[in-house]
Amino acid sequence: MSIATQDYNAKDIIALEGLDPVRKRPGMYIGGVNSAGLHHLIWEIVDNSVDEAMNGYATEITVTLHKDEQTITVSDNGRGIPVDKHPKTNKPALEMVLTVLHAGGKFEGNNYKTAGGLHGVGASVVNALSKELIAVVRRGGSQYRMTFERGIPTSKLQKLRGTVRGTGTTITFKPDPTIFPKTTFNSDTIRARLETASFLHRGVKVTYNDEVAGKKETFLHENGIVDYLGKVIKERGARTIHDTPFTHRVDDKERMEVTLQWTESTDEHVRSYVNGIPTANGGSHENGFRGGLVKAVRNYIDTHDLTPRGVKMTHEDIREGLIAIVSIFIAEPQFQGQTKDRLNNPEAHGMVESHVRSSMEQWLNNNPSIADGVIARVIAAARARAASRAASEAVSRKGGSKRTLLPGKLSDCVSAGKGKSELFIVEGDSAGGSAKQGRDRNFQAILPLRGKVLNTESATLKKILENKEIQDLIASLGCGLGPNLNLAELRYDRIILLADADSDGHHITTLLLTFFYRHMPALIADGRLFIAVPPLYRIDIGKETYWAADEPDREQILAQHGGRAKPEITRFKGLGEMMPKVLWNTTLDPTKRRMLKVEIDDQIETDKTISDLMGRDASARFHFIMDRAEDAEEIDV
Structure with a gap:
């Protein structure tokens, strides 16, 4: 325990200078140091290139992994990026852009009509969080180069030498492993973005060079978001x-650009963007779109x-x-936080709503056959919602009879x-029995589920609510589901999925995750x-016992401790064969157990993955398996 001193003077005030604030608190600038934060470094640099394209100064962008x-x-x-010296600092403008927070050419409206990177911190933040960064600029027939390390220039x-044709900027960077626990980029994530x-930017040629896979792809879509809508609909089956x-x-x-289609799906899927930046948490533009759409149909x-x-x-x-795509471009976007996942501009709401309302009304009136189908779809949804609400109430706990x-x-x-x-x-019941005996009944409740849970991705809400296992789960949690969910009525602080550590258990966990996500x-x-x-292996080495969650964990334990004596390795067939005391010591005890917190780093990628793996379209799963077949060293069947 630390004891605070009563003396608190000016000398205790620490003023971080330069890029120190970024390195001290990276989460304030990129949202965190997890996978999403790591890839956010790429987006910051790409956004700067996109800004050049949006304003008519660039036609090609290339990203290399x-x-x-x-x-x-x-x-x-x-x-x-300009390389001449700044009149106030006498430093090259390139150095200022990469080493000074809030230094950039986007604060005045003369250079950029619209831009995604208006905080003036993107490039400098990437520089601060990079082990090394190299900037090369082509301007006026010459080429310039400057290097940095953790935000500090390592060269002038x-x-x-020589002359070059054309203009442009090339940034090469490598994330700092002292900041990020994992510095390996995901190729699929980069490609999708x-x-x-x-x-979103019709006519701009975007090339992705994946040196790891030896693949080079070029994306160019003259029809813009209309092509995008078709792709999303196909992906979601x-x-x-x-x-x-x-x-x-x-x-x-x-x-602004808006495109949409109604489908037979039971959910709504909107992807919104501001100046090319995805706004996963929506904001004023997305609210305006929904308001305009509803008013037009009504x-x-x-x-x-x-x-x-x-x-x-x-x-x-x-x-x-x-299923809809909403993309707007505005001069001064006000994002919520540096990660830019929600738009706060109030004027965007009215602008989008008025355009969508008038245009949608005209479209419906000019296409009566389409309008008839849409209205029939809405009426069917209203009737189904009324029926499902009644079914939901039947499995909800009410008033004083909650316990019964x-x-x-x-x-x-x-x-x-x-x-x-x-x-x-x-x-399963056997695992549930061990868990019941091994738990601390003061704060741990156990709900055993029989067999594999219903795949809720490809089932109607009516079918979901008729499923006995789902009914028991909803009743146990007590907070309702869908739009009627009330966190204040949730009966437990934590919900923990506990399945066997084999492929069958992973499948059951995935089915449950699908239900909770949807x-x-x-x-x-x-x-x-x-x-x-839970552990998959028990490893006894001499008098010591170790628990391994999977094969890599097992090999690591053997590498560290295997030399002392001949190891005895036991593979658990399931949780049900664990003694209650063992289950407590390895999986239930809060002081010893390992748990994974379920978080959504990328809403769009998560939605696509669940749709591909759990949806009706089997071809998506086939391609997923075939693309990764070489990565599977051993299949647990």
């Missing part, structure tokens, strides 16, 4: 109810008197099955409904969902 999987190069044929600005950029998508473009003072229904008797249509009914409606197989804990309580969702996403967003990591 080098063979070490830890080094990235981003190059464009824009104007090139050098004018290289670059392909999206090519959709959704069947559209009309062939021609709604598309609205404004390329005047206000620049006006059409009211004008043509299409509301059936006894049917009450909500905005959720109107948007059910909708809990499922009989739930072994509840003493402190249910209070802080620090835990619910373990366990695979129907109880608030539990994930609030940090309530965890995955237990």
Whole structure:
């Protein structure tokens, strides 16, 4: 325990200078040092190149993942970062852009009409968090080079020999391993982001050079987000109810693009962007889109008197099955946080809403056959919602009878409904029996599930609510699901998925994750969902016992301790064969156990992965398996 001194004077105030604040608190600038934060470094540099393209100064962007999987190069044929000396600091402008926070050419409206990187911190943050960074600029027929290490220049600005054609900027950087626990980039993540950029910026050629896989791809989409919409619909395996998508473009003072189609899916899927930057958490532009859409459809229904008797249509009914892309470009975006995942500009709401409302009304009136199909879809959704609400109420706990409606197989804990309580969702009755005996019943509850849970990705809500295992799960949690979920009524502080450490257990965990992601996403967003990591192997070496979660863990233990005596290795067939005391010591005891917290780093990538792996379209799973077949050294069957 540290004791604070009573003396607190000016000498105690620490003023971080230069890029020190970035290295001390990287999460303030890139959201964290996890995988999402690591890849955010690429997006910051790519956004600068995209800004050049958006404003008509660049036509090509190339990103290279080098063979070490830890080094990235981003190059464009824009104007090139200025290299002349700044009048106030007498330093090259390139050095200022890469070493000074809030130094850039986007604060005044003369150089960029619209830009994604308006904080003026992107390039300097990447430099601060890089073990090494090399900047090469082509301007005025000459080429210039400057190097940095952890944000500090390691060379002066050098004018290289010879003349060069064209202009542009090339940034090569390698993340600092003292900042990031893992510095290996994911090629699929990079590729997906670059392909999206090519959709959002029609006519810009984006090339991805993956040196690890020896592949080079070029993305160029003249139809922009209309092509993007088709790709998203295909990826999600959704069947559209009309062939021609709604598309609205404004390329005047206000620049925006919207395209959408209604499908037979039961969920709504909107991808929104501001100046080419994905806004995973939406914001004013996305709210404006939804408001304009709902008002247009309601006006059409009211004008043509299409509301059936006894049917009450909500905005959720109107948007059910909708897949849409919303992209706007504004001069001064106000993002929520440096990671730019939510737009706060209030004027964007009104601008998008008015455009979408008037254009959608006109589209519906000009396409009566499409409009008829859309309205029929909305009415069907309203009726289905009313039916599912009744079914949901049947499995919800009500008033004073909450305890009596809990499922009989739930072994509840003493402190249910209070802080620090835990619910373990366990695979099978035998494992549930061991868990019940091994747990601390004061704060740990056990819910065993029989067999594999229903795949909720390809099931209707009505079918989901009729499933006995899902009913028991919903009743045990007590907080409802979907739009009716209320975190205040959740009976446990943590929900922990506990399945065998083999492939069968992983499948069951995936099925449960799919259910929570689609129907109880608030539990994930609030940090309530965890995955237990039980051991797959017991390793006895002399008098010492070690527990390994998987094969790599086993090999590491053997490498560290195997030389002392001949190891005895036992592979568990399942949790059910573990003695209760062993299960407590390895998996249930909060002081010893290992758990994974379920978090969403990339909403779009997560949605796509679940849709591919768990959806109706088997071809997506086939391609997923075939693409990764060489990576599988051993298949556990």
